Amino acid sequence: MQITLSVNGRSHTLDVPENTLLVDIIRERLRLTGTHVGCDTSQCGACTVHMDGRAVKSCTVLAGQADGASITTIEGIGTVDALHPMQAAFRECHALQCGFCTPGMIMTAIDLVENTSQLDGSTVREGLKGNLCRCTGYHNIVKAVLSAADKA
Amino acid sequence: MGNPVTGIGAAVVRREDARFITGAGRYTDDIRVEGQAYAVFVRSPYAHARIVEIDCAQASEIPGVVAILTGDDMQADGIGSLPCGWNVTQKDGTDMRVPPHPPLATGHVNYVGDPVAVVVAESLETARQAAEAVAVEFDELPPVVDLATAQVSAEIHAGITHNLAYEWELGDREATDAALAGAAHVTRLDLVNNRLIPNAMEPRAALGIHDAATGEHTLYTTSQNPHLARLILSAFVNVAPEHKLRIIAPDVGGGFGSKIFVYGEETTVIWAARRLRRPVKWTADRSESFLADAHGRDHLTHAELGLDAEGRFVALKVHTVANLGAYLSTFASAVPTYLYGTLLAGQYRTPCIHVEVHGVYTNTAPVDAYRGAGRPEATYVVERIVENAARETGRDPAELRRLNMIRPEDFPYQTPVALVYDTGNYEQSLDRALELADYRGFSERRRQSAANGRRRGIGFACYIEACGLAPSRLAISLGAGVGLYESGEVRFNPTGSVTVFTGTHSHGQGHETTFAQVVSHRLGVPFEAVEVVHGDTGRIEFGLGTYGSRSLAVGGSALVLAADKVIEKGRLIAAHLMESSPDNVDFEDGAYRLKDSNRSMTIQEVAFASYVPGNYPDGLEPGLSEKAFYDPENFTYPAGTHIAEVEVDEQTGVVSLVNFIAVDDFGRIVNPLVVHGQVHGGVAQGVGQALLEVGRYDATGQLLTGTMMDYCLPRADDLPDFVVDTTVTPCTHNPLGVKGCGEAGAIGSPAAVMNAVTDALGVPDLAMPATPEKVWRELRRQREQA
Ligand code: FES
Ligand code: FES
Numbered sequence: 001m002q003i004t005l006s007v008n009g010r011s012h013t014l015d016v017p018e019n020t021l022l023v024d025i026i027r028e029r030l031r032l033t034g035t036h037v038g039c040d041t042s043q044c045g046a047c048t049v050h051m052d053g054r055a056v057k058s059c060t061v062l063a064g065q066a067d068g069a070s071i072t073t074i075e076g077i078g079t080v081d082a083l084h085p086m087q088a089a090f091r092e093c094h095a096l097q098c099g100f101c102t103p104g105m106i107m108t109a110i111d112l113v114e115n116t117s118q119l120d121g122s123t124v125r126e127g128l129k130g131n132l133c134r135c136t137g138y139h140n141i142v143k144a145v146l147s148a149a150d151k152a
Numbered sequence: 153m154g155n156p157v158t159g160i161g162a163a164v165v166r167r168e169d170a171r172f173i174t175g176a177g178r179y180t181d182d183i184r185v186e187g188q189a190y191a192v193f194v195r196s197p198y199a200h201a202r203i204v205e206i207d208c209a210q211a212s213e214i215p216g217v218v219a220i221l222t223g224d225d226m227q228a229d230g231i232g233s234l235p236c237g238w239n240v241t242q243k244d245g246t247d248m249r250v251p252p253h254p255p256l257a258t259g260h261v262n263y264v265g266d267p268v269a270v271v272v273a274e275s276l277e278t279a280r281q282a283a284e285a286v287a288v289e290f291d292e293l294p295p296v297v298d299l300a301t302a303q304v305s306a307e308i309h310a311g312i313t314h315n316l317a318y319e320w321e322l323g324d325r326e327a328t329d330a331a332l333a334g335a336a337h338v339t340r341l342d343l344v345n346n347r348l349i350p351n352a353m354e355p356r357a358a359l360g361i362h363d364a365a366t367g368e369h370t371l372y373t374t375s376q377n378p379h380l381a382r383l384i385l386s387a388f389v390n391v392a393p394e395h396k397l398r399i400i401a402p403d404v405g406g407g408f409g410s411k412i413f414v415y416g417e418e419t420t421v422i423w424a425a426r427r428l429r430r431p432v433k434w435t436a437d438r439s440e441s442f443l444a445d446a447h448g449r450d451h452l453t454h455a456e457l458g459l460d461a462e463g464r465f466v467a468l469k470v471h472t473v474a475n476l477g478a479y480l481s482t483f484a485s486a487v488p489t490y491l492y493g494t495l496l497a498g499q500y501r502t503p504c505i506h507v508e509v510h511g512v513y514t515n516t517a518p519v520d521a522y523r524g525a526g527r528p529e530a531t532y533v534v535e536r537i538v539e540n541a542a543r544e545t546g547r548d549p550a551e552l553r554r555l556n557m558i559r560p561e562d563f564p565y566q567t568p569v570a571l572v573y574d575t576g577n578y579e580q581s582l583d584r585a586l587e588l589a590d591y592r593g594f595s596e597r598r599r600q601s602a603a604n605g606r607r608r609g610i611g612f613a614c615y616i617e618a619c620g621l622a623p624s625r626l627a628i629s630l631g632a633g634v635g636l637y638e639s640g641e642v643r644f645n646p647t648g649s650v651t652v653f654t655g656t657h658s659h660g661q662g663h664e665t666t667f668a669q670v671v672s673h674r675l676g677v678p679f680e681a682v683e684v685v686h687g688d689t690g691r692i693e694f695g696l697g698t699y700g701s702r703s704l705a706v707g708g709s710a711l712v713l714a715a716d717k718v719i720e721k722g723r724l725i726a727a728h729l730m731e732s733s734p735d736n737v738d739f740e741d742g743a744y745r746l747k748d749s750n751r752s753m754t755i756q757e758v759a760f761a762s763y764v765p766g767n768y769p770d771g772l773e774p775g776l777s778e779k780a781f782y783d784p785e786n787f788t789y790p791a792g793t794h795i796a797e798v799e800v801d802e803q804t805g806v807v808s809l810v811n812f813i814a815v816d817d818f819g820r821i822v823n824p825l826v827v828h829g830q831v832h833g834g835v836a837q838g839v840g841q842a843l844l845e846v847g848r849y850d851a852t853g854q855l856l857t858g859t860m861m862d863y864c865l866p867r868a869d870d871l872p873d874f875v876v877d878t879t880v881t882p883c884t885h886n887p888l889g890v891k892g893c894g895e896a897g898a899i900g901s902p903a904a905v906m907n908a909v910t911d912a913l914g915v916p917d918l919a920m921p922a923t924p925e926k927v928w929r930e931l932r933r934q935r936e937q938a
Contacts (some may be wrong), residue, residue, distance in 0.1 A: 033182035034175015036405075038353045039438040043860035046353060074175035087173040091165055094825045097833060098660030099172025100353040100405030106173065121873065128868040132860070134353045134406050135660045137836030137897075138868040140829060
């Protein structure tokens with residue numbers, strides 16, 4: 001099937017088999033490898049991107065569902081010289097170790113801050129429970145999200 | 153002096169983060185090379201079976217299939233068995249018994265997930281399809297799954313009777329038995345240390361490339377120790393000669409032990425790339441990680457602790473059956489022996505200890521080192537039984553521990569189980585932890601919880617670990633097949649920047665930052681001018697990699713030695729240039745200064761002069777680059793106290809961890825930000841073991857916990873914020889005074905949490921993990937009995 005989608009502000013028209021997952025389009029077709037695959041049961045959140053402004057697990061989105069959508073990946077939110085405040089907070093708070101969960105974590109966290117009015121430790125933990133991190137014990141991730149929320 | 157913002161001890165924000173937070177990390181699966189084909193493994197659906205026939209006819213017909221290869225093809229090409237790198241000598245003096253471990257199974261399969269064949273195709277889709285179409289005929293054999301009965305079950309590997317890899321012992325059996333017989337009180341405890349599945353967030357992956365013109369093999373792979381992998385693949389598995397094999401471990405998404413080992417899949421990939429003259433790529437699905445990554449723990453233990461009338465420990469006797477899985481993985485044999493039995497003294501002056509361990513084969517995934525590797529199991533035994541002894545004898549658990557602790561004046565302390573602890577101050581960590589936990593306020597908190605329908609419990613773990621692996625001579629005398637030193641190189645570039653090469657590997661630990669702190673501090677050059685290179689056998693001379701909390705203590709020490717050699721050579725050059733003698737030249741804060749005048753020059757000026765040696769000492773080689781190997785004299789002994797406080801919901805059985813305090817002594821600290829992060833992550837894994845995680849097989853050997861839906865990894869809302877603090881007694885035998893911090897969190901926390909859970913429930917033991925169901929059943933049992 002043919003689909004058109006915008007990724008990080010650039011429009012792409014692609015021919016893909018119908019059973020293609022959005023994460024494969026992002027990683028394999030567009031070679032945006034910041035979005036990761038950590039599981040095969042939609043449990044880990046490493047593949048989280050924004051679709052029309054909301055965080056989604058891109059391994060659960062089929063190509064057809066992404067047709068016409070506007071997608072933002074970790075590569076689209078900031079650069080080394082102009083970090084998104086959430087990226088900066090992750091760095092300042094040492095909220096990452098191996099970095100594998102980090103892009104998905106940051107994308108979820110941005111959605112959480114943008115769409116939640118009152119955030120505290122427990123709402124952040126609740127909001128992050130779809131994203132697994134095996135390295136940090138979440139302590140510093142929670143700290144980073146609260147710090148970015150403070151500044152937002 | 154050093155720079156307070158970037159030197160040793162400063163909380164420097166990590167430089168590697170720049171690429172990870174922007175999505176620019178480069179993990180193995182992110183790498184794609186021209187012409188690469190995709191590998192998918194055909195795996196055994198049975199725990200134990202004979203391979204009757206592998207029929208690839210139909211699968212080969214599928215367009216896009218490049219090849220389907222089996223273990224027989226591999227054997228025909230001379231590829232050998234995957235070795236175990238540590239020979240454990242049994243108590244009767246004979247060698248342990250090791251079955252062959254072909255990278256692709258030949259003849260028999262021995263666990264569900266054992267790779268049988270590999271399909272290589274033009275696309276991943278095609279490879280998957282074809283793998284489904286490979287028809288393997290199996291003749292099922294009775295599987296051995298239950299650890300408790302494995303020694304009296306059918307033989308898994310021909311000739312390995314009782315499925316026993318080894319019977320191993322340490323300590324004085326007679327003295328221990330005698331002391332127990334004379335003890336005023338003996339506490340007895342049967343313990344299960346649950347099987348864990350590591351689950352680094354990045355699944356294992358490999359990309360093999362062979363250059364037919366040069367004969368060079370390049371393997372990109374998710375390894376914690378690329379040089380070790382190269383050594384094993386070259387020397388034992390016969391993949392390629394060492395100088396024609398380059399292993400690159402680029403960014404690696406966590407390891408926790410599971411990426412130390414040389415596995416069949418990675419081996420197959422590099423061999424297939426040569427055989428097929430195509431780059432071959434394999435990335436594990438999470439389901440494959442569950443089945444075929446080495447698992448951790450899985451012990452059954454009986455322990456007895458004797459106390460005299462005053463509460464002093466007189467003897468500890470331990471018998472453990474350790475599950476090794478279907479084959480002996482790379483370091484599997486050492487984990488329940490030398491990394492376990494030797495730690496059973498804990499922090500205490502127990503005079504007599506004896507431990508016997510049976511290492512047993514079962515038809516389950518191989519079991520090997522997982523964060524802490526042997527030391528969490530030892531801590532669990534010691535700290536659970538000490539806690540029960542306090543309860544049984546009516547003593548305060550903190551005070552019973554204090555009474556028995558090795559005191560500062562006892563160091564160096566020779567334990568009855570081989571180790572010599574160099575230094576520590578255990579009471580100091582205990583006191584600090586008690587203060588942070590507000591131990592005095594506990595009974596009031598317990599009362600309040602009870603008023604809300606919750607039972608509150610508190611639990612301690614005063615752990616010790618041996619890390620900084622390892623003194624080579626000692627390790628080799630105990631059966632290690634390799635030395636466990638580390639290598640490093642400090643290279644001044646002509647313009648004054650410094651490139652540092654280390655044989656350790658960072659897969660989350662932050663070496664690119666912390667090692668740069670160490671070297672810039674030592675050399676007195678700006679932090680920004682120091683670059684750390686790791687993870688590539690083509691760029692780094694040699695190395696043993698990262699595990700056992702060894703990187704800073706061993707790898708960092710090698711860099712200090714190399715930096716010191718650089719400084720000494722620089723002194724000769726500086727003396728020449730300043731027209732003086734070397735013994736008249738001081739080095740401090742990056743500058744050489746004459747003792748008797750105010751002349752000075754920076755080490756960077758000296759570096760430049762070394763590469764442009766016009767005015768230069770006679771007979772001295774140009775350049776300013778030095779290598780060093782550091783072989784530790786002893787292990788390092790981080791220790792500390794962890795305290796957990798839990799609330800148990802009477803209605804649902806849900807255990808909430810409401811407070812967790814970790815006070816650890818890691819010796820000197822290079823970067824507190826990184827150290828605290830390591831503790832947080834380790835504690836989370838230990839809490840996972842205590843409350844959530846267990847790898848479970850059914851009676852036929854099918855893995856019941858094969859996805860993230862069935863295997864419960866800790867999520868953000870399962871954990872509290874942690875309270876982390878450190879005390880410092882510097883290590884006495886390495887130049888940095890450091891001990892290592894990577895595993896402590898996972899070592900102390902399971903015992904602390906389970907002591908709290910059993911305290912809340914008022915039971916002597918509950919098998920980990922303390923899931924709501926298990927706790928609820930216990931609460932119901934208590935209600936019914938009341
Ligand atoms: S890859 Fe794990 S949730 Fe998408
Ligand atoms: S930083 Fe490694 S999984 Fe989160």
